[in-house]
Amino acid sequence: MARSADFFSFLGLPRKLNLDMADLEQRYRALSRQFHPDYFYNAPAAERRASLEQSSYLNDAYRTLRDPIRRLEYLLTLEEGAAERGEGAPAKRDRGAGAPGVNKVPPALLEEVFALNEELDEVREMRAGGAPADQLKGRLERARLPIDAKRADHEAELQELSTRWDAALDRGAPDEERRAILQSLRERFLERNYIANLLAGIERELSL
Amino acid sequence: MSKVVGIDLGTTNSLVAYVKDGVPIVIRDKSGDGLVPSVVSVAENGAVHVGREAQRRLLIDAQRTAYSVKRFMGKGREDVQNEAEHFPFGVSGEAGGVVRIGLGDREFTPPEISAFILRELKRRAEEHFAEHREVDNEVDRAVITVPAYFNDAQRTATRDAGRIAGLEVLRIINEPTAASLAYGLDKRHTGIIAVYDLGGGTFDISILRVEDGVFQVLSTNGDTHLGGDDIDVLLMDRVLSDVASGSSRTSEAVQEIRKAVIQAKVDLSERDETTLNGKRLTRAEFEAIIKPIVDRTLEPCRQALADAGLQPSQIDEVVLVGGSTRIPLVRRKVEELFGKTPHSELNPDEVVALGAAVQADILITGNRDMLLLDVTPLSLGIETMGGVMSKIILRNSTIPATGSEMFTTAVDNQTAVDIHVLQGERELVADNRSLARFKLRGIPPMPAGLPRVQVQFQIDANGILSVTAREERTDVEQTIEVKPSYGLTDEEVERMLVDSFEHAEADFAARLLIEARNEAESVMAATEKSLRSPDFSEIDKTDLAPGERQKIESVLAGLKMVLNSNDRETIQKWTHALNDVTQHLAEVMMNRSVHAALSGKNVNEM
Numbered sequence: 001m002a003r004s005a006d007f008f009s010f011l012g013l014p015r016k017l018n019l020d021m022a023d024l025e026q027r028y029r030a031l032s033r034q035f036h037p038d039y040f041y042n043a044p045a046a047e048r049r050a051s052l053e054q055s056s057y058l059n060d061a062y063r064t065l066r067d068p069i070r071r072l073e074y075l076l077t078l079e080e081g082a083a084e085r086g087e088g089a090p091a092k093r094d095r096g097a098g099a100p101g102v103n104k105v106p107p108a109l110l111e112e113v114f115a116l117n118e119e120l121d122e123v124r125e126m127r128a129g130g131a132p133a134d135q136l137k138g139r140l141e142r143a144r145l146p147i148d149a150k151r152a153d154h155e156a157e158l159q160e161l162s163t164r165w166d167a168a169l170d171r172g173a174p175d176e177e178r179r180a181i182l183q184s185l186r187e188r189f190l191e192r193n194y195i196a197n198l199l200a201g202i203e204r205e206l207s208l
Numbered sequence: 209m210s211k212v213v214g215i216d217l218g219t220t221n222s223l224v225a226y227v228k229d230g231v232p233i234v235i236r237d238k239s240g241d242g243l244v245p246s247v248v249s250v251a252e253n254g255a256v257h258v259g260r261e262a263q264r265r266l267l268i269d270a271q272r273t274a275y276s277v278k279r280f281m282g283k284g285r286e287d288v289q290n291e292a293e294h295f296p297f298g299v300s301g302e303a304g305g306v307v308r309i310g311l312g313d314r315e316f317t318p319p320e321i322s323a324f325i326l327r328e329l330k331r332r333a334e335e336h337f338a339e340h341r342e343v344d345n346e347v348d349r350a351v352i353t354v355p356a357y358f359n360d361a362q363r364t365a366t367r368d369a370g371r372i373a374g375l376e377v378l379r380i381i382n383e384p385t386a387a388s389l390a391y392g393l394d395k396r397h398t399g400i401i402a403v404y405d406l407g408g409g410t411f412d413i414s415i416l417r418v419e420d421g422v423f424q425v426l427s428t429n430g431d432t433h434l435g436g437d438d439i440d441v442l443l444m445d446r447v448l449s450d451v452a453s454g455s456s457r458t459s460e461a462v463q464e465i466r467k468a469v470i471q472a473k474v475d476l477s478e479r480d481e482t483t484l485n486g487k488r489l490t491r492a493e494f495e496a497i498i499k500p501i502v503d504r505t506l507e508p509c510r511q512a513l514a515d516a517g518l519q520p521s522q523i524d525e526v527v528l529v530g531g532s533t534r535i536p537l538v539r540r541k542v543e544e545l546f547g548k549t550p551h552s553e554l555n556p557d558e559v560v561a562l563g564a565a566v567q568a569d570i571l572i573t574g575n576r577d578m579l580l581l582d583v584t585p586l587s588l589g590i591e592t593m594g595g596v597m598s599k600i601i602l603r604n605s606t607i608p609a610t611g612s613e614m615f616t617t618a619v620d621n622q623t624a625v626d627i628h629v630l631q632g633e634r635e636l637v638a639d640n641r642s643l644a645r646f647k648l649r650g651i652p653p654m655p656a657g658l659p660r661v662q663v664q665f666q667i668d669a670n671g672i673l674s675v676t677a678r679e680e681r682t683d684v685e686q687t688i689e690v691k692p693s694y695g696l697t698d699e700e701v702e703r704m705l706v707d708s709f710e711h712a713e714a715d716f717a718a719r720l721l722i723e724a725r726n727e728a729e730s731v732m733a734a735t736e737k738s739l740r741s742p743d744f745s746e747i748d749k750t751d752l753a754p755g756e757r758q759k760i761e762s763v764l765a766g767l768k769m770v771l772n773s774n775d776r777e778t779i780q781k782w783t784h785a786l787n788d789v790t791q792h793l794a795e796v797m798m799n800r801s802v803h804a805a806l807s808g809k810n811v812n813e814m
Contacts, residue, residue, distance in 0.1 A: 037608060039576060057610075059605065062606070
């Protein structure tokens with residue numbers, strides 16, 4: 001059954017971070033032609049159910065792997081097991097807030113976060129004091145510059161690490177080396193999410 | 209093997225099509241008309257009229273006639289409060305319950321009204337197959353289309369309508385996707401297509417990638433309350449503000465105005481000016497009035513492009529669907545947005561039904577040449593603490609799709625969890641569509657936060673959701689009865705199906721009687737024409753047997769006597785008798801006209 005496989009192997013792909021998109025699309029279409037419920041309309045109930053399950057799983061796999069960030073998140077989950085994601089006390093959680101590390105400031109970002117929070121506090125005070133919108137906007141735009149720069153750095157680092165991961169996979173590098181790359185990838189990934197949240201916070205302030 | 213068809217159940221018009229020898233064909237009536245107006249009228253004597261006849265009755269018996277019922281599908285009473293006043297028929301229903309439509313002394317749910325239309329289409333198809341001497345002409349299975357932006361309740365209501373009409377609904381598919389299938393069929397093109405579908409009551413935009421015969425929807429957006437009807441209402445407001453209010457404004461008078469408004473709208477697609485209510489209306493004025501409506505379609509287009517991660521320039525082809533895309537302003541705006549001339553080679557009224565027929569054929573034959581991969585238009589999720597919606601399946605996810613989320617209890621020893629299923633894009637529960645509520649019971653008493661309740665969503669290929677929930681620590685899976693917030697229960701659908709059979713019998717008898725009378729009248733007319741012919745006295749002398757004329761005259765008189773009775777069999781008996789006694793006369797007349805034609809005499813002189 002589909003559940004025993006993972007998204008990569010289900011699509012016949014190695015666990016790489018740089019995928020040939022045209023190849024992924026082509027595999028997706030071929031497997032859709034194999035499993036889609038349209039072709040099992042007259043089949044026995046068990047086959048119909050299997051078709052529904054397989055094609056749902058295929059769609060989930062394709063949706064995850066075609067997006068670089070979701071692909072990375074999935075790979076991290078897959079390589080580390082479920083430990084990072086679903087562990088801890090079962091609580092009614094909504095996504096985002098429950099995602100790992102979002103509430104804890106990554107050490108590499110302490111400086112920027114500290115500066116930004118000060119800036120945001122001041123902007124809120126100014127707003128409360130009736131400062132003109134233009135002035136607030138100018139400050140917020142300036143405040144986001146270092147964050148934007150950090151994000152660009154991270155994208156480049158993630159790309160570099162992804163390429164190293166793929167190469168390590170190709171030459172069958174020892175587990176230790178692969179774990180080290182994964183660890184770096186995870187840190188950059190969490191920082192990236194944290195930066196995305198910071199930028200969203202600035203956007204929210206701007207839209208007020 | 210019984211037949212399968214594709215049905216476009218539209219706000220304004222409905223159509224039925226099927227695939228013959230690999231080619232989809234719209235089934236038409238004798239006059240070549242493929243459209244069945246989506247209008248249902250219940251006469252005082254209980255007879256149900258559908259289509260053109262019902263549309264005529266809108267002008268004489270408006271309060272017993274329902275139109276644009278698609279707008280009410282899957283809706284609650286509260287949802288339609290604002291627009292109910294625009295309709296001549298009664299709109300009611302219990303608070304929190306499904307809408308009810310009052311026609312005379314009978315009340316119907318929107319799926320029941322839609323079922324009348326579906327039954328008419330089914331009948332039309334069966335007649336067509338009978339005439340073409342198909343081996344088995346029963347139509348009991350169909351693919352029915354819905355706007356891509358229809359939510360779960362609206363899709364379920366459409367499926368219920370099919371069941372009430374006695375159809376097995378093979379699949380619910382999205383209208384723009386169906387249209388792309390019809391277009392892709394003969395052109396075999398590859399690339400990115402945008403389908404802009406502005407119909408009578410709904411607007412959809414879908415962006416698809418077509419490759420290797422796979423029609424993959426990348427994103428969809430729309431407004432299930434935006435269409436030609438809204439244009440009509442704007443124009444009607446303009447006319448009504450000129451007409452003195454008061455006693456002259458009967459429902460029928462308003463419907464006359466509505467008819468005139470629709471005619472003016474159609475005229476202005478072809479001409480630069482027309483008259484409405486005796487006043488000149490130019491296309492420029494018309495465009496100024498409807499611009500806000502057309503502009504409302506543009507934001508969903510931009511959102512769909514953004515969701516597909518595409519720029520307008522990356523769209524290879526734009527396809528127009530729906531009657532409202534005949535309006536020049538609509539075409540101009542679409543062309544401006546996408547920067548290319550839209551396609552409209554196929555009749556925008558028919559293309560959806562053709563695509564539905566293709567999909568029906570795929571399902572039945574299992575032919576893998578083509579495949580539709582559609583998406584769910586709206587995100588699905590459940591209510592979490594603080595009245596916030598937690599999304600479990602995101603919009604534009606390819607269907608079938610699954611998603612799951614873990615929940616727990618809030619207080620110690622809680623044995624049941626309320627699960628509120630929602631659809632929509634907004635943060636807060638109150639801003640989204642409530643689809644269903646259910647209680648997961650039987651959780652063993654545990655401290656708060658300890659149970660692990662996994663809620664699993666499954667969207668099938670129809671875009672319809674089912675939900676299961678399981679408590680993981682005890683592995684107790686609960687069978688959940690999802691009570692639709694604005695839908696019908698299975699028992700209600702069953703009862704309506706039975707009701708419809710009972711009424712269908714009465715409706716069927718009424719129809720047979722009308723058909724028998726029509727048949728009798730045409731035979732009588734032909735006979736009378738022969739008897740009045742200038743040559744008749746000569747024919748009587750030379751060709752007819754003694755007493756033949758008297759016999760014809762007496763049977764004719766007999767048929768006249770029974771014509772207005774309600775006894776169908778007697779009418780048919782006399783009709784057959786008249787046919788028999790006039791057969792010889794008809795042959796003689798035919799021979800003489802052939803002879804006259806051969807001898808150079810004008811047939812018209814006969």
